[in-house]
Amino acid sequence: MPELPEVERVRLTLAAHLLGQAVQHVRLHRRDIITGSNRPAALLAGATVHDIRRHGKQLALIAPDGRCVAIHLGMTGSLRYSQQPPNVATDKHIHVVWTLAGGGMLAFRDPRRFGGLWTFPSFDALCEARWSSLGPDALAIVPARLYAALTGTHRPLKAALLDQGILAGLGNIYVDELLFQCGLDPRKWADSLALPRVQAMVRAMRTLLRRAIAAGGSSISDYTDGNGEAGSFQNRHQVYGRSGKPCRRCGKTLVGFSLAGRTTVRCPRCQK
DNA sequence: CCTTAATCCTGGAAGC
């Protein structure tokens, strides 16, 4: 499940292959994976990949003239670069394949299809239609902004942190990990945190996300980066997926429960 | 405002 660290990994690995490369043609195997024009030019055919940006969990491939494709990987989406053509005949989940002038190929694959592509004539149009409804990126947000957002909502902390309109980039894995790092109960009210605690949370969040990126992200089910490489941060998870196991800090049994419609794990001793 | 539940979808795991 790609969250900020995984999407950033994809961005970094793809940038190395795609920036400055011309898109020769695009092969679309599923129309309904795309919102907006699905004409080849809208999918960057004939253009150069000028920039690859990320906001929260979303990516955008941008052409010099501003044309862009926003990509959300959803649960099982992947973008993979290769020198060889992907085998579309045997893999029914490859929905889009870009062929680059240099011969490289980029494939968008998404078995569960919670992800998708959105095409726009300009970067401004993308921002207006999609990114403006997102909160600040989790790596860029300043404490005062997060404090104001949390103070303005009366919900469990976990529910607020999962809300992409408040903060863009965290999903179920990193919210649970962050709350453990902060020693905070996910059920605690978002509007009960004093500013110093939010300041500490932002610091912990940056550290957590940077470490996860450095480790290549978390490969839980089938996540891999743009080169098909798995990450290793799942081996360093403190709580996510560890319900019933001993807390790595205090030894007490970690407790799993449902919160905000999500599987949640916390340490009853370390998180108050 | 807030909540929960249903929806989309497939593969993997669990149960019988």
Place this chain on the structure above:
DNA sequence: TGCTTCCAGGATTAAG
């Protein structure tokens, strides 16, 4: 072994 059932979850939407 082989079938059925359940479950995972990001984002959106509807209903309470």
